[in-house]
Amino acid sequence: MQDKKITDLLESFQAIGRTKNQGYTRTVYDQAWCQAQKQCVNIIKELGLVPWVDEIGNLYATADLTWPKEPVILVGSHLDTVVDGGLYDGLYGALAAVLSVSQVTKSEQRLRQPLVAVIFSEEEGSRFDATFTGSQYLLERDLKGFDALDDVQGQTFGQVRQAAVAALSPFVQTASCLKITQYLELHIEQGPILENTGINIGIVTTIVGQERFLIQLVGQANHAGTTPMDCRDDACQQAVSLLADLYRELAQIPDLRYTIGKVQLEPNVANVIPGLVTFSLDLRHQDQSVLSEAVGVVAKLVDQYRAKLERTTAVMPTQMDMGLQGEIAEACQSVGLTHQFLSSGAGHDAQVMGEQVPTAMIFVPSVGGVSHVPDEKTTPADLENGQRVLTAVLAKLVG
Numbered sequence: 148m149q150d151k152k153i154t155d156l157l158e159s160f161q162a163i164g165r166t167k168n169q170g171y172t173r174t175v176y177d178q179a180w181c182q183a184q185k186q187c188v189n190i191i192k193e194l195g196l197v198p199w200v201d202e203i204g205n206l207y208a209t210a211d212l213t214w215p216k217e218p219v220i221l222v223g224s225h226l227d228t229v230v231d232g233g234l235y236d237g238l239y240g241a242l243a244a245v246l247s248v249s250q251v252t253k254s255e256q257r258l259r260q261p262l263v264a265v266i267f268s269e270e271e272g273s274r275f276d277a278t279f280t281g282s283q284y285l286l287e288r289d290l291k292g293f294d295a296l297d298d299v300q301g302q303t304f305g306q307v308r309q310a311a312v313a314a315l316s317p318f319v320q321t322a323s324c325l326k327i328t329q330y331l332e333l334h335i336e337q338g339p340i341l342e343n344t345g346i347n348i349g350i351v352t353t354i355v356g357q358e359r360f361l362i363q364l365v366g367q368a369n370h371a372g373t374t375p376m377d378c379r380d381d382a383c384q385q386a387v388s389l390l391a392d393l394y395r396e397l398a399q400i401p402d403l404r405y406t407i408g409k410v411q412l413e414p415n416v417a418n419v420i421p422g423l424v425t426f427s428l429d430l431r432h433q434d435q436s437v438l439s440e441a442v443g444v445v446a447k448l449v450d451q452y453r454a455k456l457e458r459t460t461a462v463m464p465t466q467m468d469m470g471l472q473g474e475i476a477e478a479c480q481s482v483g484l485t486h487q488f489l490s491s492g493a494g495h496d497a498q499v500m501g502e503q504v505p506t507a508m509i510f511v512p513s514v515g516g517v518s519h520v521p522d523e524k525t526t527p528a529d530l531e532n533g534q535r536v537l538t539a540v541l542a543k544l545v546g
């Protein structure tokens with residue numbers, strides 16, 4: 148399998164977690180996720196590397212049978228998807244990491260330090276209301292209360308996590324702590340910049356800060372036909388008014404990205420007045436002070452409506468390492484590709500890692516600038532370009 152290409156590796160996932168809309172749903176620890184993880188184990192072994200797993204289900208690939216004790220360079224991305232997402236978000240960078248580690252470790256070159264590829268268990272927050280759980284766990288070795296979280300079916304993170312990791316453990320070894328000197332992540336851009344400029348490779352300078360909330364409004368469930376209109380406490384009606392206020396007020400903050408992507412009514416039945424509405428709010432900005440200002444606006448409005456506000460994600464805007472950005476620029480030149488510097492409006496494990504270790508990201512163009520939808524696409528040439536650059540950077544760093 149030495150001459151396998153990144154496109155071949157991605158192709159082997161085309162039937163896993165496929166949806167009726169021709170997208171992919173692989174939320175953490177679900178059936179498709181477990182199947183995809185086993186396929187990753189097969190690929191790791193076929194490429195001559197050794198697979199390892201940790202307690203949260205992060206999968207690692209190294210060259211040796213012994214787990215590295217000395218400091219390593221880590222490279223990877225995530226395995227999970229949003230609901231009805233595309234083939235490339237996360238999986239591309241994860242598989243490219245394994246392929247590049249195998250190529251560099253199999254080369255004639257004597258490595259100055261070990262390379263480890265990581266396939267993070269979860270990044271998107273699409274099943275449980277927690278994001279970046281894989282990378283947070285790697286850095287802190289702490290499940291931080293994740294195990295108590297429920298999904299919509301009432302299954303807990305802890306139950307499904309333990310089952311998923313147990314299912315994998317006959318095939319892999321158990322990973323313990325790593326000392327990491329640098330982290331690299333290759334990812335599709337998920338936006339239109341590279342396609343519009345016609346540049347091959349993006350080098351990320353900063354990643355936006357991101358805060359996610361759940362907002363809950365409580366009313367009184369009652370009969371849709373017998374309850375007079377002036378005697379109702381309709382949680383949906385309150386929510387509509389709060390949502391309109393949020394959209395209006397948040398629009399006043401320049402360059403803020405705000406998204407209400409999930410709304411749940413209870414009991415969600417046509418002839419019952421909703422007694423409870425819960426919706427998500429995702430806020431992003433490059434500048435932490437502006438993000439904090441937006442959070443202040445939200446908190447004030449939520450208070451006016453006597454709604455409940457729960458923060459589920461908070462990551463600061465993160466600067467990528469300047470030295471590693473330079474290494475990527477040099478690697479692009481060495482393989483004859485053009486590059487440009489750009490910031491990321493999407494969140495990444497790289498921003499969790501970047502808080503503790505020098506970190507950098509490489510982007511490849513997204514066709515039409517679309518992502519988190521079944522139509523997500525990157526051309527085979529661009530997929531291979533990104534992986535070549537990743538291999539070149541790793542070879543230089545360990546050479």
Ligand SMILES: NC(=O)N[C@H](N)C(=O)O
Nearest residue numbers: 236270271492493494495
């Ligand atoms: N790259 C991504 O799509 N990551 C995140 N989960 C996000 O930006 O929402």
Ligand SMILES: [Zn+2]
Nearest residue numbers: 229236271519
């Ligand atoms: Zn994503």
Ligand SMILES: [Zn+2]
Nearest residue numbers: 225236237334
């Ligand atoms: Zn991603």
